[in-house]
Amino acid sequence: MNKIIQIYPWVDNQELKEVTKVIKSTFLTENKYTEKFEKKFRSITKAKYAIAINNWTMGLFCCLKALKIGKNDEVIVPDITFIASANAVILAGAKVVLCNVDPETLNISISNIEKMITKRTKAIMPVHLYGNSCNMTKILQIAKKYKLKIIEDAAQGLGVFHKKKHVGTIGDVGGFSFYGNKLITTGEGGIITTNNKKIYDEIKQLKNHGRKVKGKFIHEKIGYNFMFTDIQAAIGLAQLNKLKKIINKKLAIYKYYKSNIKKNEEIKYIKKLDKTLSVYWFTNIITKQALQLKKFLSQKNIESRNCFYPLSLQPCYDNNKDIIKKYINKKNSLNIYKSLLSLPSATQINMNELNKVIKNINSFYGKKNKTIGKFS
Numbered sequence: 001m002n003k004i005i006q007i008y009p010w011v012d013n014q015e016l017k018e019v020t021k022v023i024k025s026t027f028l029t030e031n032k033y034t035e036k037f038e039k040k041f042r043s044i045t046k047a048k049y050a051i052a053i054n055n056w057t058m059g060l061f062c063c064l065k066a067l068k069i070g071k072n073d074e075v076i077v078p079d080i081t082f083i084a085s086a087n088a089v090i091l092a093g094a095k096v097v098l099c100n101v102d103p104e105t106l107n108i109s110i111s112n113i114e115k116m117i118t119k120r121t122k123a124i125m126p127v128h129l130y131g132n133s134c135n136m137t138k139i140l141q142i143a144k145k146y147k148l149k150i151i152e153d154a155a156q157g158l159g160v161f162h163k164k165k166h167v168g169t170i171g172d173v174g175g176f177s178f179y180g181n182k183l184i185t186t187g188e189g190g191i192i193t194t195n196n197k198k199i200y201d202e203i204k205q206l207k208n209h210g211r212k213v214k215g216k217f218i219h220e221k222i223g224y225n226f227m228f229t230d231i232q233a234a235i236g237l238a239q240l241n242k243l244k245k246i247i248n249k250k251l252a253i254y255k256y257y258k259s260n261i262k263k264n265e266e267i268k269y270i271k272k273l274d275k276t277l278s279v280y281w282f283t284n285i286i287t288k289q290a291l292q293l294k295k296f297l298s299q300k301n302i303e304s305r306n307c308f309y310p311l312s313l314q315p316c317y318d319n320n321k322d323i324i325k326k327y328i329n330k331k332n333s334l335n336i337y338k339s340l341l342s343l344p345s346a347t348q349i350n351m352n353e354l355n356k357v358i359k360n361i362n363s364f365y366g367k368k369n370k371t372i373g374k375f376s
Helices: 013-025 032-045 056-066 084-091 110-116 136-146 197-206 230-241 243-260 290-299 330-339 351-364
Strands: 049-053 074-078 095-099 121-124 149-153 173-177 190-194 283-286 340-343
Touching (some): 013 230, 032 049, 049 056, 049 197, 049 230, 056 084, 056 149, 074 084, 084 095, 095 110, 136 149, 190 197, 243 283, 290 340, 330 340
Parallel strands (some): 074 095, 074 121
Antiparallel strands (some): 173 190, 283 340
């Protein structure tokens, strides 16, 4: 029996064709293809500047360094996010102040942010979790009131808009991940977006060994090697050409699940804010029996995923002086972790696979199946 995988990238001859061009050119490192990729990304997000980076964790680190955030500074980070959000802050030398998340949107709790602002607070890091926009209007108001910077972790936010502005371009600086399970992929890799020329120049220099001009051996600052490659850019360009189709397919998957999973009080979906456009990177359901359902689906050869484990409960952060947990409701965070399940959401999932997942979910809840409508 074939296993239904929770997520995998849509890669075909389009990527192969573009990569072959790069290989034949013999110039594999960051060059003209990377410039094309950055340009195309700017056109999609309407950001003034885009900087391809070796991965988004290092992208976050560069954002923090460009904003001069470091020793003794504090950055407010949601408790439910992938661990890279917090680790980048620690790597920059600053402290992570964990903030509760809203159990309906799964994004940073606006009502909690102001309570944890101190003289050391320098930035807020909203994470647009699962392709669902944070309330950037309120976050901008808070940042302005307290003169704080905003670093948008839009790792999962490609194609997501808040009041007609693409996430990742609303704060001072932001960016996206192209890891293998994201909406589009370059294998590894990420991109930083900003509308601030000074931040752009700082990051370009930081990722290029601290030098302003690539290929020369004069280094004006201490920098690092966070360079992209043209092989990655070639894959990325082919992926961006599919972006609209991917987004539409993800929406179709979400709607099909929602229409055919029998309605009951046990299942809810992530709440979307008004005047935002979500992208359903994963189709998620919220249920008190998420852990049991995951085990049940696994027995049926269906893969699913839990929510990100709360940062406040991570073993690696036990007694860690760089992680401030005093504002966190750990019970709330643990309940969120235990109640969210990501269903199979690969762009290339077929009708038979979707119906099998739906049939087994309905069976778990004692519901009879009768799938309706069409999926494309």
